[in-house]
Amino acid sequence: MRLKDISNKVLLAVLILLFNSCDKNFLGVTPEDKITSNNFPESEDDIDLLLNGVYNELHDGRSIWDEFLFGFGMLDGATPNSFNWGNTDVSKIGNGSLSTGDTGFLTFRWTKCYAIISRANYLLEAIELVELGENDKSRIVGEAHFLRGLAYSILVETYGGVPLIEATIAPEESRQLSRASIEETWAFVISDYDTAIDNLGVDAPEVGRATKGAALGLKMRAYLYQNKYEQVLSVINEIEALNKYGLFPSYEGLFRLENENNQEVLFDVQYMRGENSQGTMHDQFSGIGTGSFTRGSRYVPTQDLIDAYEMIDGSNVDPENPYEGRDPRLEFTCVVPGAYFLGYRFPNYIYPGGAYNHPGCQLKQFSARKYQIEPLSELPPSGQSDLNYIVLRYADVILAKAEAIIETNGNINEAIDLINRIRTERDDVKLTALPMGLSQGEARSHLRRERRIEFAFEGLYWSDIKRWDIGKDIYPYEVLNYDGGIIETKFPGGYLDYYDLLPIPDSEISLNKNLVQNPGW
Numbered sequence: 027m028r029l030k031d032i033s034n035k036v037l038l039a040v041l042i043l044l045f046n047s048c049d050k051n052f053l054g055v056t057p058e059d060k061i062t063s064n065n066f067p068e069s070e071d072d073i074d075l076l077l078n079g080v081y082n083e084l085h086d087g088r089s090i091w092d093e094f095l096f097g098f099g100m101l102d103g104a105t106p107n108s109f110n111w112g113n114t115d116v117s118k119i120g121n122g123s124l125s126t127g128d129t130g131f132l133t134f135r136w137t138k139c140y141a142i143i144s145r146a147n148y149l150l151e152a153i154e155l156v157e158l159g160e161n162d163k164s165r166i167v168g169e170a171h172f173l174r175g176l177a178y179s180i181l182v183e184t185y186g187g188v189p190l191i192e193a194t195i196a197p198e199e200s201r202q203l204s205r206a207s208i209e210e211t212w213a214f215v216i217s218d219y220d221t222a223i224d225n226l227g228v229d230a231p232e233v234g235r236a237t238k239g240a241a242l243g244l245k246m247r248a249y250l251y252q253n254k255y256e257q258v259l260s261v262i263n264e265i266e267a268l269n270k271y272g273l274f275p276s277y278e279g280l281f282r283l284e285n286e287n288n289q290e291v292l293f294d295v296q297y298m299r300g301e302n303s304q305g306t307m308h309d310q311f312s313g314i315g316t317g318s319f320t321r322g323s324r325y326v327p328t329q330d331l332i333d334a335y336e337m338i339d340g341s342n343v344d345p346e347n348p349y350e351g352r353d354p355r356l357e358f359t360c361v362v363p364g365a366y367f368l369g370y371r372f373p374n375y376i377y378p379g380g381a382y383n384h385p386g387c388q389l390k391q392f393s394a395r396k397y398q399i400e401p402l403s404e405l406p407p408s409g410q411s412d413l414n415y416i417v418l419r420y421a422d423v424i425l426a427k428a429e430a431i432i433e434t435n436g437n438i439n440e441a442i443d444l445i446n447r448i449r450t451e452r453d454d455v456k457l458t459a460l461p462m463g464l465s466q467g468e469a470r471s472h473l474r475r476e477r478r479i480e481f482a483f484e485g486l487y488w489s490d491i492k493r494w495d496i497g498k499d500i501y502p503y504e505v506l507n508y509d510g511g512i513i514e515t516k517f518p519g520g521y522l523d524y525y526d527l528l529p530i531p532d533s534e535i536s537l538n539k540n541l542v543q544n545p546g547w
Contacts, residue, residue, distance in 0.1 A: 044521075067152050067352040070162065077166055078154055080145040080173050081234075083138065084295050085306060095138050095180070096295065098308055098415055098487030101396060103325035105487045106503045107478070109513065110325045111387040119488075119528065122501075122517040125547050126529040133531040137185055139177040144343035146174035168225030170234040173360060174242075175218030179248050182211040190214050204540045210275045212252055219245040228268055233287050233296070234414075239268050240293035243418045246426055251493055255430035271420040275453045278358040281396055283404075286414050290421065296491040309398050327360040327482075329506055334478060340458040341519040354455050361483050363392040369399070380508070390397055391508040392413040396483045411480070416484070421448055425477050432469045441469055445476050497521030522546070528534050 067073055084095070105108025106122035111117070115131035118124035124132070135334055149170045153163060181188045188211055189203035206214070222241035230237045242265045249257040265271065274280050275292040287294070298304045335356040337343060344350065349362045361367050361381065363395025382388035399405055399413055406412065428444035431437060438460045449457040460472055474494065491497055501517035533540045 030438045036433045069156060070158055072157065073149070073153055073156050073166060076145070077148045077325065080142060080149060083142045083145060084173075084306075085297065095135060096415060096417060097488065099396065099483035100325055100483040101486060101488045102483050105491060105499055106328060106330045106516065107482055107487050108325040108327050108331065108507045109382065109387070109389045111389070111448065112324070114324075116325075119515055119525070121514060122519070122522055122525065124525075124528070126532045126543065127534075128350060128463070129533075133278055133533055135180065136531055136534060139181045139342075142177040145176050145190055146170045146177070147191065149192060159543075163226045165231070168222045169236045170239070172219040172222035172241050175215050175222065176244060178211060178218065179215045179244065179251075182208060182215065183251055184281075184528050185530055187211045187542075201538045202540060203538065205542060212248060214390060215248050219248065223264075228270060234294070236293065239265060239270055240418070242268075242421065243292040247418065250335065250426050250429070251489060253433070253493055255433045257429065258426055258430040259434070262423055262430075265423055271423070271448065273420060273424075273447065273451050277355055277452050277455045279454075280416070280419070281398075281413070283359065283399060283413055288360045290419045291414075291416055292418040292420065292423075296414055297412045299406050299412035304410055305406065306415070307409040307411070308415065309411040309413065310408050311404070317329065323381075323387050323393060324395060324481075326381070326387060326389050328389070329392075330357065330503065331478075331482060332360065332362065334475060336457065337456055353457055355482075356477055357395070357453075359394075361392065361395045367395060367398075388513045389505065389507055392415050393420070400488060402531075421480055422486075424448060425473065429470075429473050432466060432473055435466065438464055438466060438469045440475070445469075445472060448480055449477055476496075479518055492526045497525070499521070 031192060047320055053524055071229040099114055102108045103116045110120060115128050118531055147493055187207045219241050223238055226236055226238045226241055228238050246258055246261040271292060272289045274288045279285045281288060299308045336536045337351050338353060357365055381393045383390050397413055399411060424444050424447055428441040431441040442460050442464060443464060446459045449506045477490060498521045501521040503516045505513045507513050527544045529544055529547035530541055535543060
């Protein structure tokens with residue numbers, strides 16, 4: 027049975043019995059006393075339910091919370107890639123107006139990650155109470171460490187060093203924890219991934235479960251986000267030795283239901299359509315209207331992102347026909363004036379009609395397309411999208427290798443060859459190949475542009491801006507409407523370096539005097 031097909035009703039009943047992951051106590055790390063009852067766990071089925079409960083925390087099935095955990099396209103709203111309308115945490119992160127008292131993204135990401143950690147810790151203790159086959163036990167241990175490592179990686183990348191919890195603890199203990207350093211937290215992440223790598227197989231028993239390749243891939247990303255490029259190259263050698271992953275032949279097809287779990291996917295979050303909250307509202311909050319209703323459009327592409335897409339042949343953009351002959355990924359990612367979408371042409375994307383974005387969104391000349399289900403006849407009910415979110419795909423491995431080669435003063439031509447794979451290897455993306463003989467600086471510039479385009483609306487650019495230390499170079503940034511009017515200026519006074527780490531939520535600090543706030547907040 028596929029992971030995404032597990033009955034949510036069964037999970038809900040079991041998880042209500044076992045956990046109170048929404049506990050408002052500090053960190054939300056302590057399960058209810060019920061979970062230590064003498065009759066649970068008793069069997070391998072009970073352990074499977076506990077494992078399913080950890081995976082279940084990867085998606086919430088409510089509103090935009092899934093976006094808060096992984097970022098999805100919404101975190102692009104905290105960058106020049108898109109405009110995130112409304113006075114949300116993500117908007118404030120992106121324009122420099124966030125405060126420690128803000129709720130939403132700031133607090134949810136913290137508490138959700140610790141809910142994953144709590145469940146993983148309990149599972150690792152409970153597994154010792156049940157007799158399991160050696161292979162099954164090893165796999166489950168690997169999956170628990172993988173999921174815990176993933177949660178800690180999100181925490182450290184967002185907040186810096188955080189309290190490290192390796193076992194279930196009581197509420198009074200949680201209120202006395204201190205923060206580990208950034209280096210210690212990253213080391214803990216790597217350790218969890220190493221345990222996962224040692225225990226997981228190349229293939230999983232069910233679609234959507236963690237694998238050795240998934241753990242290696244996220245370990246690669248953990249090193250990449252620390253700018254530890256020698257280690258990035260070493261881990262990529264292990265990924266390539268699996269001989270399992272490759273680019274999917276269609277960039278557009280990567281984000282289609284019929285192609286889920288293809289050879290490019292190292293790890294994704296599984297969804298299913300239905301009334302039991304197993305789908306996602308991602309398409310509602312990132313999508314556009316159909317002419318008769320509005321899907322939400324919490325974030326829409328900016329002119330700055332549109333301008334970053336090259337012409338296929340490397341020529342200059344024709345201002346009279348600005349969308350002709352552009353990198354095909356532009357229309358696979360964004361809806362531009364005159365585009366075909368949901369099976370027909372959208373003439374109202376040409377002004378004065380404007381895009382069918384949310385009425386509250388002032389930017390109406392563009393909309394997001396990636397992760398939208400097409401055609402119109404296949405559009406799911408609101409909140410029931412079953413299109414999986416890809417956490418890590420092989421294109422990231424290729425570009426991480428190229429970046430690592432460039433930053434370690436390696437063979438620049440080898441790095442350019444890797445970038446050109448992204449530009450030329452798919453059936454529906456054929457761009458002029460970059461030339462050989464580039465300098466390190468030129469190669470770095472092309473690599474960063476390629477990452478921005480390849481992963482637009484996948485939530486990675488926010489992290490890239492921080493680790494590349496380029497905030498001061500791209501801000502202030504003016505978000506413009508179709509006639510050049512200024513909708514918003516992001517970081518009007520210039521980028522604030524302390525925004526590289528978000529603040530620990532006030533609600534958490536108020537419960538624990540040992541938590542020290544990040545500098546600048």
